[in-house]
Amino acid sequence: MAETSTPKPAMASANNNPARERRPHEIYVQPAPIKTFPLPSFYPSNPLSFIQLAYAWIGQILSPPAAEPSIIHQGTWSVATTSVHIKDAQSMRALWEQGFYGKGNLSRSEPNWLKREEVRRGLQEGHVSEIHTVERREERIRAKWERARLEQENIRQTREREARQAEKRRAAGDADTPLKAHILAEPLAPVGPAEILALPNSAASLPGNLVNGFVKDGSSHGESSDDYSKTNGILDSSLETSDDTSSTEGPISTPVIPGLDRLKRRKSVRFSPTVASTTFDHADPPSPGHSTNPKQNESLSLVPQAGAGVLINKEHLQLMPEEALWLNFALGVLVVLDGSGTPLSTRALLNLFRQHSVFPPLTGPDDPAPLPDDDFLLHYVVYHHFRSLGWVPRAGIKFGVDWLLYNRGPVFDHAEFGLLVIPSYSDPWWQSSGKRKPQKTWQWFHSILRVLSHVMKSMVLVYVDVPPPHKFEQALESGLADALKLYKVREIMVKRWSSNRNR
């Protein structure tokens, strides 16, 4: 059915939105920036469906829909970023919502800087993924602190209980206790993190005695003991409380080490009892204590109120060359202008992207013409292949791979696969010309596999059979489509198999 109102949702992120936030499947109805008008299917068992079919058919004949693509977006080639910039707000939304093309230059992927800014200033209620991520991270940090606190609390309680039990046993004075008390009085092996941290770092920092990392005993109060209880809060407080409960200075939890007074620990991690702030806002200065000018901060925080009405969208959408060529060549919904504002043909665009696939770009008159195995073509072939099959490939640089494959799109699910593009020179021409396949090490392989399995993705090696240059040039004369037909794509999925875990 014709979706007559589709261009409208593209601009629906503005403030005139109804109160209810639209669901993802409503926003991202169209999988591609072109519309299709399929006729309803005819079921012989249901004669009424023929009427429906005839109605739709006649309707399309009488008032034919506009020729697709009805909207052609405009982009500008930017040499500095080797990407195509889309500056029109409607086009940005449309390209993002209809197939997840490009990336906002001020955002993680979806161009939502304006919305984020509005939410941050309290002008709009809404869900922005970047803000959500920051909140989630802060929450995780808080949870970690809470967990550490609980662990310390547990340790403290266990110690108290043990001290009380030992006290009871000693009070009972039965025959077995002396041995146990003796064992307890021995300096224990340093097992906990606090004890290990309290160990001297090297023989040089030891004044003579080997010290087991135990802090001061309550019975030998000196000036230095205050020092210790200040710097090493957790351990000391637990010892003090155990002393309080046992109310005697027994040898249970307070091992005395001779020469400890003289011990000066050079380096140790101090747990400050007062933690000013464990979480930070993005607007915070890098180090709060060293903020250069407090007045500057105030003025910064005042900006939102002052300039609330005139928030200008400073963001543009960046299309990768592969995405731009796909939109221009395969779908025909994009026109790319060069720096002077003249539109580029598909061939010119292809040449431009191929020249800029290496650094420095091969734009000079004496530079060699790129071969059919240049980076841009290889990546484009893979992109084209998977886009045609209905996947959503997006740049995978953050995981160290060439492409990430999404099933429907980044807002719906996580990427399932990480693609690595590997040229394969199976044609005899390449072998005779002495071309060798890329030499990669096992370390390279392992690191990719580990990174990908860490983020729950599968690794796919995509081998691209590269045609020899003369055939490619010949086919390119008759069109890019013919040239692309010469490439073959083979996928091999790699999974780490461990005999212990895959039983």
Next chain:
Amino acid sequence: MTTVTARPPRPLPRISKIAGRYLVFDHEDASVLRREANTNGSLVGTLPQQPTQNMFLGLPIELRPEEAEALVHKNLARVVDDVAAHQAALLRSPESRTAYIQSLRRDKAAAHRVLAERAAQKAAVAAGKAGGRKKSKPKAEPAAASNAPLAPSDGDDTMFASAPPAVSSASSPRVADSPMDNFGVTLTSSRDLIPPDVDREFEVSDTPQGPLARYLQDGGYHTTPGLRFGSEYSVYPGDPLRFHAHFMANQYDWDEEIPILDIIEGGRLATAVKKAFVIAGSDPSKGEAPENVTAYSIEWAGM
């Protein structure tokens, strides 16, 4: 690097090059390398009768070629072509062979003595527990056992000779019941076979060098193979038994182009396992490794 000790100076640890692998067989050499040359190697030895494929392996330790080269470069060890040295030593003269057999006999005698002492101790303990009735008899045995091997028969020069009959039966009939009768010496070491001059003759000098291995060795770092972290070396600030690795290091040629994806992967993986990713290369125009090595560490910032 080397610590001053009261002991007489040991010869340099000997690394045997066998079939392209660099192995250290002597446990003392291995401990010296570990303690004083921050080289731990990886244990690769297992028993042919009971091969294991887990990680509980024993001597020898295997060093990577560039590790061995770094040790030789710092004059902390020497690499010997073991096969050639053995052949030369065996073929040179019949005396060397007989000397080796004598040394094996000495080893065997020493082992006998130790075993006899241990058996005597056990017997003494057992006798003490039984009530001290037969105190005199067990004491007589170790003396007999320890005296006997000192006079081996000269005519027997097979390497795997069973215990000479003179050892047990001649002195006392009771010793024949002891376990040392079935005690054969396995050839554990051919150290005494190769005289020092032959050993020196077959020292290897063309070990492939790795600038980064030299650099890390020079800096006092321990390294282990870093394959499971996707790098060439896992770098430890001290003994791997004491520390976690702090770095994952990769070596590149000076003019080699490093793909940005490799740096991202390495940095990402290293940070995920709480390490830093190190890339290093040596500038050939600035003299020799390790002085000309430049290394950078990379961490994933997650801004």
